[in-house]
Amino acid sequence: MALSFIKKVFTFGREKPVEEQAPEETTPVEAAVPEQEAPVAESSVGSEFAEPASPPSVRSGHLPHEGGDRLESEAPAAQKEQADEQAEDDLRAELNAQEIEAEEASSSEHPLAIEVSGEPDATAIEPISPLVGEMSDRTEGGDEASVGSEFSSEITEAPTDSEPSSENTETPAVAPMLPKGFSTAVSAPAPAPEAPKQKLSWFQRLRAGLARTSSQLTGQITALFTKRKLDDQTLQDLEDLLIQADLGVETAMRVTDTLASERYGKDVTGEDVSRIMAQEIAKVLKPVAKPLQLDLSHKPHVILIVGVNGTGKTTTIGKLAAKLSGAGLKVMVAAGDTFRAAAIEQLKIWADRTKSEFIGTKLGADAAGLAFDAFQQAKASKSDVLIIDTAGRLQNKAELMAELEKIVRVLGKLDPDAPHTVLQTLDATTGQNALNQVEIFRNVAGVNGLIMTKLDGTARGGILVAISAKHKLPVYFIGVGEGVDDLEPFEAEDFAHAIAGIGQ
Numbered sequence: 001m002a003l004s005f006i007k008k009v010f011t012f013g014r015e016k017p018v019e020e021q022a023p024e025e026t027t028p029v030e031a032a033v034p035e036q037e038a039p040v041a042e043s044s045v046g047s048e049f050a051e052p053a054s055p056p057s058v059r060s061g062h063l064p065h066e067g068g069d070r071l072e073s074e075a076p077a078a079q080k081e082q083a084d085e086q087a088e089d090d091l092r093a094e095l096n097a098q099e100i101e102a103e104e105a106s107s108s109e110h111p112l113a114i115e116v117s118g119e120p121d122a123t124a125i126e127p128i129s130p131l132v133g134e135m136s137d138r139t140e141g142g143d144e145a146s147v148g149s150e151f152s153s154e155i156t157e158a159p160t161d162s163e164p165s166s167e168n169t170e171t172p173a174v175a176p177m178l179p180k181g182f183s184t185a186v187s188a189p190a191p192a193p194e195a196p197k198q199k200l201s202w203f204q205r206l207r208a209g210l211a212r213t214s215s216q217l218t219g220q221i222t223a224l225f226t227k228r229k230l231d232d233q234t235l236q237d238l239e240d241l242l243i244q245a246d247l248g249v250e251t252a253m254r255v256t257d258t259l260a261s262e263r264y265g266k267d268v269t270g271e272d273v274s275r276i277m278a279q280e281i282a283k284v285l286k287p288v289a290k291p292l293q294l295d296l297s298h299k300p301h302v303i304l305i306v307g308v309n310g311t312g313k314t315t316t317i318g319k320l321a322a323k324l325s326g327a328g329l330k331v332m333v334a335a336g337d338t339f340r341a342a343a344i345e346q347l348k349i350w351a352d353r354t355k356s357e358f359i360g361t362k363l364g365a366d367a368a369g370l371a372f373d374a375f376q377q378a379k380a381s382k383s384d385v386l387i388i389d390t391a392g393r394l395q396n397k398a399e400l401m402a403e404l405e406k407i408v409r410v411l412g413k414l415d416p417d418a419p420h421t422v423l424q425t426l427d428a429t430t431g432q433n434a435l436n437q438v439e440i441f442r443n444v445a446g447v448n449g450l451i452m453t454k455l456d457g458t459a460r461g462g463i464l465v466a467i468s469a470k471h472k473l474p475v476y477f478i479g480v481g482e483g484v485d486d487l488e489p490f491e492a493e494d495f496a497h498a499i500a501g502i503g504q
C-alpha cells in the first residue's frame with residue numbers, strides 16, 4: 001500500500017517514468033576541485049568559492065601524533081604505551097567517524113546539483129546556459145534517481161511506458177499528497193490517516209513567542225477593568241492598549257465596539273476582554289489564513305522569496321523545500337542572494353539536506369540573470385517547484401528595490417504569470433515597520449503572500465493582525481524555530497488565542 005502510494009506520488013505529472021541510473025558525484029560549492037570530472041559549471045563555480053579552501057575535514061589538529069610527540073618526551077614508558085594506545089583508539093574513532101560522514105555525505109549528495117558559472121547578464125538575456133541542454137539530457141537520461149534515496153528503489157521498480165504493468169493500468173496517476181499548508185487545483189487522493197498531532201508543542205512555542213505581547217496585554221487589561229464598569233473612558237483606554245500592542249486601529253476598534261455592545265455599563269473581567277479580543281482578532285485573520293496554492297501544471301511553479309535582511313528567507317526556503325520534496329515533488333532552489341557568500345552556502349546546504357536541486361552563481365553576479373537561468377533549467381529538468389532566494393534589502397533602498405523589480409520582470413519573460421507566488425518573510429520581532437515593509441515590497445515585487453518567522457522568539461505578533469486588516473494578503477505559514485520542521489501552516493484561531501493569552 002505505502003509502496004504503491006510512493007510510486008504514485010513520484011510518478012505524478014511526469015511525462016515518462018524514468019529509469020534509475022547510477023548517480024554522478026556532486027561537487028558541493030565549497031569542495032569543487034579542478035581535477036574532478038564535473039559538469040560544465042561546477043569547476044568554475046568551485047573556483048569562485050574556493051576561498052575558504054578548508055581541506056575536507058582532515059582535522060589535523062586532532063591527529064594523535066601531535067599529542068604523541070609531547071607524551072614521548074615527558075611520560076615514562078608505561079604511560080607512553082598507554083598514551084599510544086589511547087591515541088590509536090582516538091585515531092580509529094576519528095577515521096570511523098570520517099567514514100560515516102563520507103557515507104552520509106555521498107548519500108545526501110544530489111547528482112543533479114548545478115552551479116552556474118560565469119556572469120549571466122539579464123540585460124542581454126539569450127537562452128543563456130550551455131547547461132540547459134546538458135541538464136535536459138541528464139534528466140531524460142534518468143538522473144531523477146537522485147531525487148531522494150528514500151525514493152530511488154521505488155523508481156527502479158516503477159513500470160516504464162514500454163513495460164506496462166497491471167498495477168500501472170489499474171492505478172491512474174494522482175496528484176501528490178501535498179503537505180499541510182499547501183493546496184493544488186489538481187484533485188488529490190483521499191487523505192492518509194492523520195499522524196499523531198504535535199500541535200501542542202508548536203502552539204506552546206507560539207504562545208511562548210507571543211508571551212511578551214499577551215502577558216503585557218492581559219496584565220494591563222486586568223488592571224484596567226479591576227472594579228470598574230465599562231464606560232467611555234475604559235473603552236478609550238482599552239483601545240489605546242490594543243493599538244500599543246501593534247494590533248492596529250481597525251482591530252482595536254472592532255474589539256472595543258463588540259465589548260461595548262455586549263457589556264456597556266456592566267462589570268467586565270479581564271477574561272471577558274480576552275475572549276472578545278481573541279474572537280475579533282480571529283475574524284480579521286481567518287480570511288488570510290490560506291494554504292499556499294501550487295499550480296503544478298506550470299512545471300515549475302515559481303516561488304520568489306523576498307524581504308528585509310535577516311527576516312528568514314533562506315531558512316524558510318529550506319523548510320518549504322523539505323515539505324515539498326518530502327511530499328515527492330521535484331524541487332529546485334536558486335541562490336539569488338548573490339550579495340552574501342554565506343547565503344549561497346547556506347542554501348546549498350539546505351538543498352543537499354532536502355534533496356532539492358541547487359543552482360547558484362558567483363558572488364556579486366546579476367541576480368536577475370541567475371533567476372532567468374534557474375527558471376530555464378527548472379523547466380528543462382521538469383521541476384515541479386522552483387524557489388528563488390533573493391538578497392535581503394531594506395525597503396527604502398531604491399537601487400536594491402529596482403533590482404528586485406528586475407528579477408520579477410525577467411522571470412515574466414519566460415512566463416507572463418511568473419513568479420507565480422511572491423512570498424515575503426516578516427520577522428515577528430519587528431513592530432510597526434513591518435507594515436511599511438509589506439506596503440513597499442508589495443508595490444515593487446507584487447508580493448502575494450506572507451510568512452511570519454521567529455514567532456518562537458520574543459515576538460510582537462500583533463503587527464500581523466494590523467497587516468492582515470490592511471493588506472488582506474494570505475498568510476501561509478509561520479516560523480516557530482530554526483529547524484527544518486519549524487514551519488507551521490498559519491491558523492487564525494491559534495494565533496488569536498496566543499495573542500490574547502488564552503490557552504489550548
Ligand SMILES: Nc1nc2c(ncn2[C@@H]2O[C@H](COP(=O)(O)OP(=O)(O)OP(=O)(O)O)[C@@H](O)[C@H]2O)c(=O)[nH]1
Pocket residue numbers: 307308309310311312313314315316337340343390391392393453454455456457478479480481482486
Ligand atoms: N528562532 C527562529 N529563528 C529563525 C526563524 N527563521 C529564521 N531564523 C533565523 O534567523 C536568522 C536569519 O535567517 P536567514 O534565513 O539567514 O535570513 P535571510 O532573510 O535569508 O537573511 P539575509 O540573506 O541576510 O537577508 C538565522 O539565524 C535563522 O536561523 C524562526 O522561525 N525562528
